[in-house]
Amino acid sequence: MCGMPTILMRMAQSVLTFTDRGIYCPAGDFYIDPWRPVDRALITHGHADHARPGHRRYLCTDACAPVMRHRLGDISVETVKFGETRNIGGALVSFHPAGHLPGSAQIRVEVAGEVWVASGDYKVVADDISEPFEPVECHSFITECTFGLPVFKWDDQKTVAKDLNAWWAQNAADGKASILGAYSLGKAQRLLAMVDPDIGPILTHGAVENTNEVLRHQGYQLPDTIHATPDLNAKDHPGALVIAPPSALGSQWARRFGPSSTAFASGWMRLRGVRRRRAADRGFVISDHADWDGLMSAIKATDAENIYATHGYTEIFARWLNTQGYNAQVLKTEFGTGEDDTQAPSGEAA
Amino acid sequence: MKDFSSLFTTIDQTTKTSLKTKALADFFKSASDTDKLWTIALFSGRRPKRAVSTTQLREWAAEMGGIPLWLLEESYPIVGDLAETIALTLPPPSRDSDLPLTHWITELKSLATVDVDQRKARILNAWDQLDPTERFLFNKLITGGFRIGVSQKLMTRALAQATDQEEASLAHRLMGAWTPETTTYHALIEVEDVEADDSRPYPFYLAYQLEDGPEALGAPEDWQAEWKWDGIRGQIILRNGAHHVWSRGEELMTDRFPEFARLTDFLPDGIVLDGEIVAWDGAQPFPFNTLQARIGRKTVPKKLLKDAPVILLAYDLLEHEGQDLRALPLQERRARMDAVLYDLPEDAPIKAAPPLPFDTWGTLAQTRATARDHRAEGLMLKRKDSPYLSGRKKGDWWKWKLDPLTVDAVMIYAQQGHGRRANLFTDFTFAVWDGNDLVPFTKAYSGLTDDEFRKITAWVRKNTQQRFGPVRQVTPHHVFEIAFEGIHASPRHKSGIALRFPRMSRWRRDKPLQEANTLDDLKDLLKTYG
Numbered sequence: 048m049c050g051m052p053t054i055l056m057r058m059a060q061s062v063l064t065f066t067d068r069g070i071y072c073p074a075g076d077f078y079i080d081p082w083r084p085v086d087r088a089l090i091t092h093g094h095a096d097h098a099r100p101g102h103r104r105y106l107c108t109d110a111c112a113p114v115m116r117h118r119l120g121d122i123s124v125e126t127v128k129f130g131e132t133r134n135i136g137g138a139l140v141s142f143h144p145a146g147h148l149p150g151s152a153q154i155r156v157e158v159a160g161e162v163w164v165a166s167g168d169y170k171v172v173a174d175d176i177s178e179p180f181e182p183v184e185c186h187s188f189i190t191e192c193t194f195g196l197p198v199f200k201w202d203d204q205k206t207v208a209k210d211l212n213a214w215w216a217q218n219a220a221d222g223k224a225s226i227l228g229a230y231s232l233g234k235a236q237r238l239l240a241m242v243d244p245d246i247g248p249i250l251t252h253g254a255v256e257n258t259n260e261v262l263r264h265q266g267y268q269l270p271d272t273i274h275a276t277p278d279l280n281a282k283d284h285p286g287a288l289v290i291a292p293p294s295a296l297g298s299q300w301a302r303r304f305g306p307s308s309t310a311f312a313s314g315w316m317r318l319r320g321v322r323r324r325r326a327a328d329r330g331f332v333i334s335d336h337a338d339w340d341g342l343m344s345a346i347k348a349t350d351a352e353n354i355y356a357t358h359g360y361t362e363i364f365a366r367w368l369n370t371q372g373y374n375a376q377v378l379k380t381e382f383g384t385g386e387d388d389t390q391a392p393s394g395e396a397a
Numbered sequence: 398m399k400d401f402s403s404l405f406t407t408i409d410q411t412t413k414t415s416l417k418t419k420a421l422a423d424f425f426k427s428a429s430d431t432d433k434l435w436t437i438a439l440f441s442g443r444r445p446k447r448a449v450s451t452t453q454l455r456e457w458a459a460e461m462g463g464i465p466l467w468l469l470e471e472s473y474p475i476v477g478d479l480a481e482t483i484a485l486t487l488p489p490p491s492r493d494s495d496l497p498l499t500h501w502i503t504e505l506k507s508l509a510t511v512d513v514d515q516r517k518a519r520i521l522n523a524w525d526q527l528d529p530t531e532r533f534l535f536n537k538l539i540t541g542g543f544r545i546g547v548s549q550k551l552m553t554r555a556l557a558q559a560t561d562q563e564e565a566s567l568a569h570r571l572m573g574a575w576t577p578e579t580t581t582y583h584a585l586i587e588v589e590d591v592e593a594d595d596s597r598p599y600p601f602y603l604a605y606q607l608e609d610g611p612e613a614l615g616a617p618e619d620w621q622a623e624w625k626w627d628g629i630r631g632q633i634i635l636r637n638g639a640h641h642v643w644s645r646g647e648e649l650m651t652d653r654f655p656e657f658a659r660l661t662d663f664l665p666d667g668i669v670l671d672g673e674i675v676a677w678d679g680a681q682p683f684p685f686n687t688l689q690a691r692i693g694r695k696t697v698p699k700k701l702l703k704d705a706p707v708i709l710l711a712y713d714l715l716e717h718e719g720q721d722l723r724a725l726p727l728q729e730r731r732a733r734m735d736a737v738l739y740d741l742p743e744d745a746p747i748k749a750a751p752p753l754p755f756d757t758w759g760t761l762a763q764t765r766a767t768a769r770d771h772r773a774e775g776l777m778l779k780r781k782d783s784p785y786l787s788g789r790k791k792g793d794w795w796k797w798k799l800d801p802l803t804v805d806a807v808m809i810y811a812q813q814g815h816g817r818r819a820n821l822f823t824d825f826t827f828a829v830w831d832g833n834d835l836v837p838f839t840k841a842y843s844g845l846t847d848d849e850f851r852k853i854t855a856w857v858r859k860n861t862q863q864r865f866g867p868v869r870q871v872t873p874h875h876v877f878e879i880a881f882e883g884i885h886a887s888p889r890h891k892s893g894i895a896l897r898f899p900r901m902s903r904w905r906r907d908k909p910l911q912e913a914n915t916l917d918d919l920k921d922l923l924k925t926y927g
Contacts, residue, residue, distance in 0.1 A: 196472045197464050198485035317485065319409070319533075320477045320819030323546075324847070326412055363471045370465065 062138070062156055062163040062187070065355075065378060070165055070189065074158040075138030077106075079165045082381040089140065091167025092151035093118060093232055096382045106133075108142045110150035110178065110265065114232060117261045129178065145169040146180030147335050148233030149267050155183050164349060165189040168382075170334070171341040174204060176240045176267060177233075182348030189355040189378065190346060193336045194314050195364035201314070201338045208241040211331055214310065219247050219286030224304040228293035228311040228327070231255045233335050235290050236262055236269060238312055241333075244270040248284045251275060252291035252300070281305055296327065314338070346373070358382040400428060401436070401498045402531045408546055417547065418555045425559035430582035431499040437585070438577045439543045440552035442647065448508035449516055449539055451479060457517055458483040461524060474867045477819020480536030484529050494526040501535055502577075544816075550788055560586060565600070568787050573597035574649055595636040598643040599669060599715050599723065600787035604777060604794035611758050611778060611797060621727065621781050622753040622761055624773035625796050626710055627685045627883065627897070628675035629692070633657055633709055633747075635668050636719075642674075653694060654707050656746040663745050664737060669716035671785075672750060676705040682772045684927070685897055686885040711738060712750040712777075715785060723785035730785070768799050769926055774882055775799045801880035801898075802922060804914045805905055807835055808875045811857045812868050814842070822854040822869075825901075827879055829892070831916040835873055838892035838919060844880070844901035853904075876913050878903040884922050894919055894927075 064071050069081030077087040084101035091097055091107075093114040098107075100119050107115060109126040116124065127133055129152065132141045137159075142152035147168040154165045162185040169191065173179045201207075211227075218225040229235045231254040239249065239259070249272045251259065256274040263269055273279070275289065281304045295301055296309055309327040314334025316322050322330035337345055346354060346368070355378040356365045368375035407420040425433055438444070459469040469486060476482040504523065508516045527535055537543050553571060557564040567586070574596050575585060614620060630645040640660055642651045651657070654674065675682035676691065687705045691697065714734035715723055722730050731752075738749045753776070755761040765776050775798035783793035806827035814823035824842050828835035845853070853875070863870040883897035 196475060197462060197468060198472045198476055198482060200485070318476055318819060319481055320815075320817050322409075323817045324821075328412070329410055360471075360475070363468070367465075367468055 062158045062161050063165065063189070065380075069380070072135075072138050072156055072158075075135035075140065075156070077135055077138075077140075078102075079154055079156075080167060080382070087135075089154055090115065091145065091154060091165065092147055094148075094168070097167060106140075108150055108152050111152065112150075113261050113265055114150060114258065117257065118232075143181045143183050144178035146171060146173070146177050149177050149236065149262055149265075151177060151233075153181075153183060155185065161186055163187045163189070164351070166191060166345075168193070168336060169345065170337050171345050172201070172204065174237050174240065176237055176269075180345070182345060184348075184350045186351055187353040187355065188346060188349045188351035189357060190342065191336065191382070192342060192356045192359035192361060192364040194334065194338055195342055195356070195360045195367075197339050199314060199317055199338045200340060201317075201332060201334060204241060204333070207331055207333050211238070211241060211312075212243045212246060214308070214329055214331075215242065215288050216246050218308045222285065222306065224281065224287050224289055224307040226289045226291065226296060226301055226304060226307050226309045227331075228296045228309070229255075229290055229313075231292050232258050234312060234333070235259070236267070237333070237335070238290060239269045239272065242270070242288060247286035247288060248273055250279070250281075250284060250287045250289045250304075252289075252295050254292050255290050398498050398501055398527070398531050398534065399495045400424065401432065402528070402534060405534055405545060406530060414551060418551055418558065421547065421552060421555035422558040425556055429497060429499070431577075432497055434577045434580075434582040434585065435498055435502055437552065437556065437571065437582075439538075440547050441549045441571055442543075443576055444541055444543055445502050445505050445538060446509065447539060447541060448505055449520060451540055453513070453517070454479070454483060454520070454536070454539065457520060458486055458524075461521055462486040462488060474813045475820055477813070477815045480540050481533050483536050484533035487524055487529075487532060490525050490527060492526050493528075502538060505538060556586070562586075565787050568600040569597070572600060572647065595639060596634060596641040596643075596649065598632045598634060598641070598647070599671075599721075599785070601630065601632070601645050601671070602786045602794060603645075603789040604779075604796045605789065605791050607778065607795040607797040611761065611795070614778065614795070617755060617758055617761070619781055621731070621779045622755055622764070623712055623750050623777045623779070624753065624768065624771055625775045625777045625798060626673040626675055626682060626750070627772065627774045628673040628682060628688055628710070631672065631674045631709065632715070633660065633670045633672070633711075634716075635661060635664055635666055638666060653691065653697065655697060655702070656707055657709070659746060663741050663747075665718070667716065667719035668714065668737060670709065670711045670734070670747070671713035671715055672709045672711035672747075674707050674709055677708040682710075684772065684885050685883060686887065686895060706746070708746045708748060710748055710750040713785060725784065726782040727779055727785075728781040765797060765799065798882075801882055801902070802884065802926065803878050803880050803902060804829065804919065804922070805876050805908060805912070806838070806879050807873045807910060807913045808853075808871065808877060809835055809837060809873055810868050811853075811871055818850070820854075821850050822857040823850055825877075827877065828873070829914050829916050829919055830911075836892050836916055838890065838894060838916075839879060839881075839896045839899045841877075841879055841899045841901050845904065849904055873910060876905040876908040876910060877901045878905055884919070884926050886923060886927060892916060892919065894923055 068078060068083040068085055070079040077089055078085045079089045080091055080097040081088050082099055086103045088102035089106045093111055098115050105122055105124045107126060108129055112124050112126045127142055129142055129144055132139055139157040141155045143155060145151040145153045145167050147170055153167060156163050164183050164185040166189055169180055171180045215225045229238055235255040251272045251274055259269055259272060289304055293311060310329035310331060311325055311327050312331040312333045314336055316330030317332045352374055354368050354373045354375040356375060357378040357380045361377040365375040365377045404420055404424045408417045411417060455469055456466060459466045473479055473482045523535060524532055553568050554564055557567050573594050632643045634641040640657055642654055642657055644650050676688040691705055714730045717733055735749055753764055768775050778795040778797055780793040806829055808825050809828045810826035811822040812824040814821055826837050826840050828837045857869060857871055860872040861869040862872055879899050880902035881896040881899040885895050887895035
């Protein structure tokens with residue numbers, strides 16, 4: 048390459064640009080959470096809409112890699128520790144906890160003194176299992192806004208845990224199983240960290256238990272669980288809490304537990320219409336994503352001027368940020384078609 | 398309001414009718430008489446008069462929530478309920494209180510007499526001492542439509558359990574023009590002899606749809622057939638020299654239909670008739686849209702009275718000489734009714750709905766096929782020895798409607814639903830071809846499965862061309878079969894036609910856009926059936 052034109056071009060380019068394959072860093076020639084196969088992918092976390100198959104090389108945190116290998120099979124993964132810096136081409140890259148689920152990261156990219164942060168998905172309150180969210184100062188911040196409306200505000204985890212345990216204990220006393228629908232990576236383990244194992248046995252669906260095994264192996268502390276294999280007799284485990292992916296509720300698989308009460312754990316349960324449509328007995332408002340106040344405090348803490356809003360109520364949220372003195376834009380991505388709360392209750396991210 | 402709020406939470410957390418009934422019965426056993434009376438009122442469609450406009454509520458809520466009004470407005474269609482949107486947006490209350498339901502209703506009623514600044518101060522003061530669920534209920538009291546998964550029937554059953562009374566007799570007690578201001582819990586529910594209320598109607602007996610043919614009903618001679626008219630189901634009551642007209646929705650409509658005042662000249666006192674109110678052209682009913690012009694009017698201009706006069710096509714006699722006849726067999730009630738209505742002048746605003754003679758189910762099916770020629774929607778089948786029950790009960794009364802008319806149409810606009818359908822696109826506008834243009838002609842909201850609504854919602858989000866507030870213009874692509882019961886000329890609509898009961902009967906994924914029906918096809922239907 049001959050010097051001048053390239054340098055001029057590079058100066059004119061943003062640290063991160065937005066392409067049809069995903070978020071791209073020209074200085075480092077890598078993508079962040081791309082949705083089409085690329086040569087080099089930096090991955091924030093293991094949910095399917097962020098960690099997709101088919102890339103040649105992956106880079107993620109050492110905390111995130113085991114789940115990625117578990118889900119994507121034989122991939123070429125390089126890992127870094129949280130906070131460790133790495134030069135990739137002309138870019139200085141580091142990963143910082145996003146608090147979304149165990150191993151989840153925001154990715155900081157610095158080029159010629161200008162700093163951008165791609166947050167992936169995040170949650171600002173601690174949950175007793177994920178590495179707590181760490182604000183990273185930057186000039187430009189790419190934020191999710193799955194719950195970017197003022198109606199979304201979460202109760203603190205202790206309050207929800209109390210309700211959850213009371214529900215389980217009541218069902219156990221009534222001779223009923225408690226079947227709780229939750230996504231298998233992240234939400235399920237967070238719930239495990241919230242429930243009181245003294246109430247009764249905890250049974251898990253295979254999808255949840257496989258993820259549990261991976262995380263336990265990494266050293267994350269989870270209470271004992273029993274994998275509900277096909278030959279397990281539900282009668283041997285009275286008063287059990289059963290944690291399963293939402294799709295398993297109402298299925299043949301769930302009927303084996305006999306009389307039961309059903310519940311979902313999701314930020315969407317904040318909305319009564321969604322709760323009723325789900326037709327479960329209970330809806331626990333618990334999300335891996337930041338609520339309205341969490342989004343605002345996270346954005347403020349970055350001290351960024353430029354905000355790019357992605358997956359969620361992007362247009363409304365960007366409009367609001369612009370009234371608050373930020374330079375905010377909507378960023379169209381293909382996130383939010385995945386398996387956690389980013390999936391809006393109607394089947395797709397709004 | 399904590400007891401009422403906890404009742405709501407219990408009801409809201411279950412889909413099982415038995416648990417809802419028990420929760421409500423428990424509430425009826427423990428609450429104060431005034432709270433009980435208001436609870437009965439709310440669950441039977443009675444609510445305090447609205448003292449604050451929803452516009453004011455939105456403005457005040459945005460202000461207290463520290464957000465611009467537009468942001469609250471944008472959140473509303475996503476939440477799908479204004480009362481809930483406000484409850485979720487407000488900051489946590491600064492203090493706790495446990496004032497009873499009746500207190501808050503009294504407070505709302507008293508707002509009518511104070512100026513707007515005071516109203517605002519008192520609403521904000523209420524919000525500041527109610528938790529999110531209590532706020533939601535408080536807001537619901539203001540915005541109306543207190544539908545929280547409790548039907549009047551379920552409420553009546555719970556009340557029957559709590560008071561050890563018969564459900565049917567309670568249902569009758571709860572009919573009529575009472576409000577919590579005009580009665581007490583004791584007078585309404587507990588006194589032995591129901592206070593004389595001359596206007597009190599009987600609970601309507603409702604028919605089920607006959608899904609297959611009538612052969613399974615048994616011997617034809619056990620059944621009576623009538624046209625199923627497309628009007629307003631109503632009861633006309635003549636007691637103590639006065640007349641009262643009730644709709645099936647328990648709305649008192651006496652003033653809307655002044656024609657019936659003359660009935661006291663022809664008919665004896667102490668009778669209650671059940672039938673269909675229709676606009677009458679002298680020989681048969683006008684199409685429903687003629688009657689529609691009358692429904693909205695509380696006072697009727699002379700011209701409309703002349704152009705769209707109404708009559709009652711009576712088909713049942715529920716009370717005669719002041720005696721409740723409901724336990725008698727239908728054929729006996731019918732015979733008495735025919736005697737009462739015998740030899741009335743031709744211009745009397747009442748006629749006995751003619752029974753349709755038939756020997757076999759086959760001949761009846763032929764009669765049914767001609768229903769549209771008689772401006773009827775199909776047939777009613779009633780067992781001749783059946784008593785007049787209350788509510789929708791299977792077995793003795795069936796409606797055997799004509800197959801609907803259908804047209805294949807293109808979806809061009811979509812809007813999100815409310816309540817259980819919040820966040821889903823469920824309300825659509827459909828168009829037919831007029832040359833190369835698509836002309837909108839109807840909206841439809843129902844007929845798809847939850848799964849289909851989810852799929853179309855995902856599609857709408859990806860294929861929005863333009864937004865007009867909550868309405869999205871989408872790429873013309875999907876064809877739906879629209880089923881409807883009737884078609885009428887309508888100058889108010891761009892297409893010049895209006896449909897009766899339109900709904901989506903099928904998602905025609907197999908049908909290309911170009912093969913949807915045309916405006917000329919609709920005009921042909923109008924000529925044939927309009």
